[in-house]
Amino acid sequence: MVMLGLGVVFYGNRLIGIVLLAVLFIRIILVKNPTILVGSLVAGTLFAGVCLITHLQLDRHQHQFQPETPVTWTVKLYPDTLKVNGASLSFIGRPDGQQQKYVFYCRLKSKGQQELLQHSIKPINAKMSGKLDHFLPTTNVNQFDMNRYYHHQKIQKAFIAENLTIMGPPVHLSLIDRIHMLRSRFNQYCDHLPKTLSLYATGLISGYRPTHFFDEMAGVKQLGLLHVFSISGMHVAYFLTIVDQLLAILELSRFKKAVISITLLGGYFIFSGGSPGLLRAVMMAIIAILNRLFRINLSKLDIWSLSLMLNLMILPEAMFLMGVQLSYLLALGLIVSEKLTYFKQTILLNLLTVPILLFHIYEWHFLSVAVNLIVLPLFGKVIFPLVILGVIVGMFSLWLVTPVEWLLHLFNDSLNWISGLPGLIVFGKPAFWIVLMMLILTFLLVIVSRRAVKYVALGLACLYVGTFMVIHFPLHGEVTMFDIGQGDSFLIREPFNQNITIIDTGGKVHFNSQPWQKESRDYQAKRLSINYLKSIGVSRIDNMCVSHQDADHCGDLPAFIEEMNVRRILIPLGMDKNPGFMNRISNRKQSTKLICVNDEMRVPGLPATIYHPYLPGKGENHDSMVLATRKGGLNWVFTGDLDRPGELDTLARHPNLTADVLKVGHHGSKTSSDPKFISQLHPKIALISAGRNNRYHHPNEETVTLLKQHNIKMFNTQNQGMVRYVYRHNVGHFETVLSGDEGNGS
Incomplete structure (x- = not known):
């Protein structure tokens, strides 16, 4: 400790x-x-x-190695560790002659390279030319910190490859190479199994998760069953049981059995992906084997403590990884609660996982306790053996695994169905010290006397309820510009979360590319804006305002519909006749209302006034919805991608329109921000949302010069990242995630 x-x-x-x-x-x-x-x-x-x-x-x-310095390295690629998504390649590797690991990123040049990397079994030597660079900093509040994540694993830099030359397999294969080959062969074999069996086999045996894993296994994530699919203690115990039974047939000495078991555990660690969380289970198993061999009489708690100490010596920052936290907490929980009944032990283990899940994922399903009570014994006695049986039988006949696939599919669909029932609580992110208090009180439930248990339980309940209330009923409101790259996305949140309004969602613009280059569906809003909303306890959207049809403004709308409770979607008049846009919202719930608006409409419950459009259109730039509101003592105007003629038309119809804060139109393009428009609105602050190094060179120098001539302070996501205006009543202040200079940036 x-x-x-x-x-x-x-x-x-x-x-x-x-x-x-x-x-x-x-x-x-x-x-x-x-x-x-x-x-x-x-x-x-x-x-x-x-x-x-x-x-x-x-x-x-x-x-x-300084960033931007050209470097050429030879790297060994293990196909089982590569992530190939369309033309994008990424992996963690160690160049020849280097002690340090790097995260490699590369754009593949041909379909032949893609197919070779996806279907190869043997390791591949490759020559990569490129530059080292730092990981991008987090630019949104509570965004996943990639820099910190890799730093915890002693990886400090990324290698951005500009050229990849495949040289072929190595001449001599090491033992580690052969283990990776075995894993590659196993994963490729599983690809030919029925879909559900394939996902369960790779997830539970080789630790490999394809890109669509969580799309198919949504219930596993929402019901808090991730620890079951993170290869750890249960899997190692299964592995050792099989090894012990095989070694018993050979009638070897205790010493030889121990040496073989430890050696095979090391191989299994590599075969299963070598995650930091798995390291705990393997080390505890090895220490337990040595404890029995030399009769040291270490207790289970001693073994746990030694494993933790060794883990921290190898990876000093491992404790900050969610997988490691869950692995050690659950192992300690099993040790502390071994004298409890199964019912009480399962509840305790669930209570131990809740603070960790809330800190990292921000949500928890109320039914997860009941599901764990049923699923955990079912998993160990039925599901895991069923998967192993399916993998073995599949070697002889895919037809024979049909009953196994049917049972696994039924089990998985049941989990997905249960996760869709009411009970998912978007709790928000508790403070670090609150998480520690939750864990300490949870352990005290087992340690203290029976008389004191009710007081500890009451204290724990009050801590959860109090934290929930503070997160969900804030005294302040905010107007936030998300940093979503090239696009727009804004949040208007009123105090006590009385009203939540989103203006645009952002999204990726897909340019012409060949079929093999297209990446799998990825909504970045899940990692950025939706992630932030959940971290502050927001699970509903009262008003989803879509300025117009462009993908960089509404491309991630399906993700909001899927992840959040969207009460109504507001679109410019006539955009409901646009089949491309209507296809984006085809998965919306029946309770989600679609409202077409123009500047003459007043929408009850919308904390803003609509100033454009006034004619029906297809949802193009000149049809953009213009919204204005007053929050925190400031007048705000949001213009989407409205062009200059549209700005002047808006002024002609609404000559009294003014702004303290203006969302600059079309990301600062010169097609927007007419000088007359800027002069009449006379804003003090301009918000510019544009991607770094974007191909359009937004914001345009002409626009930036115009804003400077009017002495307008600029907040630009390229330089400041997420920008928040936090207010109480009529007083507020701006906060930025990055401390960059104002202006157009790069």
Whole structure:
């Protein structure tokens, strides 16, 4: 625990880490055991040394290769670790002659390269030319931090490849190469199995998840069953049981059995993907084997503690990875609750996962406890053996696996159906110290006396309810410009979450490409704007305002319809006759109203006034919806991609329109922001939403110059990332995620 406290100090919240260390130090002193005191000091000193050495190594590497310096490396590609999505290739690899790992990104040049990488079984040597670069920083609040995620795994830089030359398989294959070949062969074999069996086989045996995994397994995610599909203790136990039964036939000595078991565990670790969460299960299994072999008499808690210490020595920042957190917490929960009934133990394990899931995913399904009570024993005794049976039988006849596929499909559909029932709670993101308090109180439920349990349970319930209330009923409101790249997406949230309005969703614009280059469907809103909304406890959209039909404004609308409760969609008059747009919203619920608006309409419950369009259209730029509102003492105007003639027409019909804050039209293009329009609105602040290094060179220099001539302060997502105006009553302030200079940026 001392090492955990030090880890929080070095890599997390320093204040919380110091408090944890102080509490642990007081606890150690009160125990009055010299052995514990000395052991804690030695462990803490060793770990501090490891952290210092790791920091120095990473710092030295940081300055070894400067970004933008051309580099050519030879890299060994393992097909089972490659992610090929259309023409995009990414993987984690270590170049020849280098000790450091990198994340490689590359655009494939031909369909032949794609097919070779997708269907190869043997490792492939490749020469890659490109430049090292830092990972992009997070530009939205609560966005997944890729830089931090890879840093936790001792990976600091990305390699952006400009050229890939495939050289062929290596002449000599190492043991690790052969294990990767076996995994590739297994994954390719599973591709030919029926769909559900294939997903379960790769997910539970080789640890491989295809890009469509969570589309098919939505119930697994929403019901908190991810830990079952993250290869860990249960899978290692199955593996060791099979190994023990095979070794028993050979009648080998205890020592030989132990050596073979440990060796096979190492191979299984590589075969199953080698995730940091799996490392815990493998290390605990190895320590347990050595404990039995040498009769050291270590308790289960001792084995858990040694595994944690070794894990932190290897990856000092591993504790910040969700998979590692769940793996160690569930293992500790099993140890602490081994004397409890199955019912109480399952509830405890669920309570331990909830704070971690809320901190990382922000939502939890009320039915997950009941589902876990039923599914966990069913999984171990039925589903896992069924998958293994299906994999074996499939080698002889695909027809014979039909009953297995039917049962797995029924099981998976049941989970998906249950996850769709009422009970999904978008809780929001609790603070780090709140998560620690939730975990401590959960463990106290098992440790304290029966009399004290009800008080601990009451305290835990109050902590959950209090945190929920603070997140869901904020005293402040906000007007937020999301950084979604080349596109628009804005949030208007009133205090106490009384009204939630989204103006445009953003989305990718797909240019002409060959079929093999097209990537699988990916709505970035799920990672950015929707992710932020869930982190602040928002699960409904009262008003979804779509300015016009362009993909960079409404391309991610299907994701909002799928993930959120959208009450109504407002579109410009006439856009309901546009078949392309109507296809985007074809999956909307019956309760979601579609309203066509013009500047003469007043929509009850919409915290804004509509100033354009006044004629029906197809939803093109000149048909853009213009909205104005007053929030936090400021007048706001949002213009979509309205062109200059449309701006002047709007002024002619609404000569009293003014703005303190203007969302600059068409991402700062010179086709918008007519000088007369800017002069009459006379804004003090301009919001520009545009992608970095976009092909259109938005915002245009002409527009930027015009805004500067009028002494208008600019907030540009290219430089500042997400921009939030947080207000109470008529007073507010702007917050930016990045601290870039105002202007057009690059």
